[in-house]
Amino acid sequence: xEQPKNNLKIVTDKKTNARVILPNMLTLIGVCIGLSSIRxxxxxxxxxxxxxxxxxxxxxxxxxxxxxxxxxTSKVGKELDSLTDMISFGVAPAFIxxxxxxxxxxxxxxLLCLIYVICVALRLARFNVNTGQxxxxxxxxxxxxxxxxxxxxxxxxxxxxxxxxxxxNINYDIVVPVFFIATSLLLIxxxxxxxx
Numbered sequence: 745x746e747q748p749k750n751n752l753k754i755v756t757d758k759k760t761n762a763r764v765i766l767p768n769m770l771t772l773i774g775v776c777i778g779l780s781s782i783r784x785x786x787x788x789x790x791x792x793x794x795x796x797x798x799x800x801x802x803x804x805x806x807x808x809x810x811x812x813x814x815x816x817t818s819k820v821g822k823e824l825d826s827l828t829d830m831i832s833f834g835v836a837p838a839f840i841x842x843x844x845x846x847x848x849x850x851x852x853x854x855l856l857c858l859i860y861v862i863c864v865a866l867r868l869a870r871f872n873v874n875t876g877q878x879x880x881x882x883x884x885x886x887x888x889x890x891x892x893x894x895x896x897x898x899x900x901x902x903x904x905x906x907x908x909x910x911x912x913n914i915n916y917d918i919v920v921p922v923f924f925i926a927t928s929l930l931l932i933x934x935x936x937x938x939x940x
Contacts, residue, residue, distance in 0.1 A: 777799050778831045794840075874887075
């Protein structure tokens with residue numbers, strides 16, 4: 745008995761694949777830069793660590809715009825972007841600040857890092873869930889501080905310490921924990937509903 749021939753062909757659109765690959769490559773470069781900032785902090789090169797986070801934020805702003813511009817958006821790109829944000833603006837700033845100042849606070853310093861990273865994860869998870877729903881006017885507004893802004897915000901005391909404001913005496917043992925707690929709360933804050 746003769747077997748029927750399978751005439752199915754896998755069709756791929758090379759142009760579509762190329763359009764999806766470019767923004768995803770930019771996102772992956774952002775991951776590498778975020779991880780490199782941790783390496784700089786380990787070596788005590790905090791200036792380079794800050795510059796790396798700034799570059800990661802720049803790339804984070806570009807990859808989505810480029811994807812929309814060349815019609816290369818994808819579900820993989822969306823998830824990859826959130827994972828990159830978690831590394832570059834959650835884990836990396838927490839490690840940078842831990843190596844710079846929070847390690848002197850012992851377990852409390854490590855707890856602050858954990859709380860901040862958890863708040864970044866919650867912020868990104870809520871963003872992903874909300875963007876999967878039906879389009880609404882709320883899509884044009886952020887609820888809570890965006891993770892790239894949060895990552896730069898927690899680095900503010902370190903950035904300030906590297907500037908030439910020697911005449912201002914700042915107790916970073918107090919300022920850094922306050923920045924971590926405030927930024928963590930800003931990341932997960934939710935807009936109150938209008939009740940009137």
